[in-house]
Amino acid sequence: YELLAEVGEGCYGKVYKAREVGERQRLLAVKKFNIRGEASQSGIPAFMIREVALLRKMEDFNHPNVVDVMLQLLRGLDFLHTNLVLHRDLKPENILVSNCGEVKIADFGLARIHTFNMALTPGVVTLWYRAPEVLLNSVYMSSVDMWSVGCIFAELFLLPLFQGCTEVQQLQKIFVIGLPSETDWPADTPISYSPSWGSKRSHTKLLPNLEPDENDLLSLQQCLAFRPSGRISAIKALSHPFFVKHSRFQL
CATH class of the missing domain: 2.40.50 (OB fold (Dihydrolipoamide Acetyltransferase, E2P))
Incomplete structure (x- = not known):
């Protein structure tokens, strides 16, 4: 090349x-x-083996929506999640767009195959696109990718939605749009719930320049739902009115 x-x-x-x-x-x-200088003594780094192996696995499926062939982001993400792959680092830099407007998911350096009771690495996902459950060191699943999708979706219309410099600051910026209830706070997080984190008032319209369907997809009940189990999935997002009204996005 x-x-x-x-x-x-x-x-x-x-x-x-x-x-x-x-x-x-x-x-x-x-x-x-x-590859650092010590690689000659220790062999090929584990992160490289993992990424190449995952890319080869996706290539074997011959699906048209990942990496080196055509995709739209949610269709590719639905394919990954269906095959139990968590990308764990979705951000604009990892979503490539060709001169024909074709979107390609890239960079599987932090991706993992999700298995029952797997050990989950804390601190995954670039900070501005990191889901609350990851920031809270709680258990997470494929819905972490959908939180990132919501942040990317917002960024298409404005600047990055949550621009923290630390994990604590990132949480504070997220809670500006509404503090979750104490019952929604994850039980396994080492961080205690406090009303001082932010306002309990939730914003139904996050960005003033968005249409109702766009705001709904980005809302606290869809991509940016605090509870992972309440967050919209990639396959359900594809059936959202925002995509349905544009025939070229239909399944």
């Missing part, structure tokens, strides 16, 4: 816009991993 330009940087490497050398001359996204 001929590297043309750097388009993003993550924990484990950089992503480049590249051109395939040869007859096809396709434009592609190429990820270059950072």
Whole structure:
């Protein structure tokens, strides 16, 4: 590949816009991993093995909505979740858009296959797109990706919705839109519930420039629901009136 330009940087490497050398001359996204000097003694890093293995697994399914073939974000995410894959780092930099408007989910460096009683890594997902249950060190599931989708959706219309510099500040910014009830507070979090976290008044309209359907999809009852079990899934989101009214988004 001929590297043309750097388009993003993550924990484990950089992503480049590249051109395939040869007859096809396709434009592609190429990820270059950072391998520290000690790798020659310790072998290939585990994170690289995990990401390559997951990408190969997705490629074996030959689904048209992940990484190197065409997708729309929710369709690809529904496919991942159906196959028990949590992406765990959805953010604008990891959603590639081709010059034909095709959306591609990229960067599986933090992705995992979800299994019963699996050990869940805290601190996953870039801070601005991190779900409350992750910030609270609570149990999480595929709905963490849907919280990220909500944050990305809001960012398409405005600036990032929650721009914290620390985990505590990120929670405080989330609770500006409404403090959850104490009964909704996760029982397994080491962080105690306090009314001082924010206002109990919840905002039904998060962004003033959005249409009713757009605001509903982004609401505290859908993508940005505090309780993971109450958060909308990718497959249900695809049936939301916002997508249904646009025929090109229909299933």
